[in-house]
Amino acid sequence: MKTRIFVTLKGGVLDPQGKAIHHALEGLGFDGVNDVRAGKLIELDLDDGVSDEQIDEMCRKLLANTVIENYRIERVQG
Amino acid sequence: MKTRIFVTLKGGVLDPQGKAIHHALEGLGFDGVNDVRAGKLIELDLDDGVSDEQIDEMCRKLLANTVIENYRIERVQG
Numbered sequence: 001m002k003t004r005i006f007v008t009l010k011g012g013v014l015d016p017q018g019k020a021i022h023h024a025l026e027g028l029g030f031d032g033v034n035d036v037r038a039g040k041l042i043e044l045d046l047d048d049g050v051s052d053e054q055i056d057e058m059c060r061k062l063l064a065n066t067v068i069e070n071y072r073i074e075r076v077q078g
Numbered sequence: 079m080k081t082r083i084f085v086t087l088k089g090g091v092l093d094p095q096g097k098a099i100h101h102a103l104e105g106l107g108f109d110g111v112n113d114v115r116a117g118k119l120i121e122l123d124l125d126d127g128v129s130d131e132q133i134d135e136m137c138r139k140l141l142a143n144t145v146i147e148n149y150r151i152e153r154v155q156g
Contacts, residue, residue, distance in 0.1 A: 024140055025136060025140060028136075028140060030136055031128075032124050032125035032128040032132075033124055035122075035123035039120070040117070041117040041118060041119040042099065043086070043114070043117065044113075044114055046111055047109075047111075047112065049110055050109075050110040050111075058103060062102055063099070
């Protein structure tokens, strides 16, 4: 069973990586870019028996720093 | 207009970050984790006038290393 975890910075948290990407895009001549936020996408291949609670615990204990990051769990069908 | 870019390593490309996460999850006692792949999620806030071609070009020129990475563009409605 495939599961995707999206980890993004909470609003208001400074995002130096996003700022650097934004600056680089403008340097390459791309207009119309108002803001860039960089985050993580973690794809887990799990046994079917792994529960939602266990996945949530993986996020809270390791995959996301819940002080400054939000996470979203998405089960991939099929 | 909000757009998400998902950047993931191509199959067969070694993923040391994924391996490290996998190893750490097992060290924390989580069973049933078969594989972990780490990627990037980049959220762009763009003017409505920015075209699909321009976004694709941003990906090819900066956001993804197309030699070892795939990218997927997702326009976020609303």
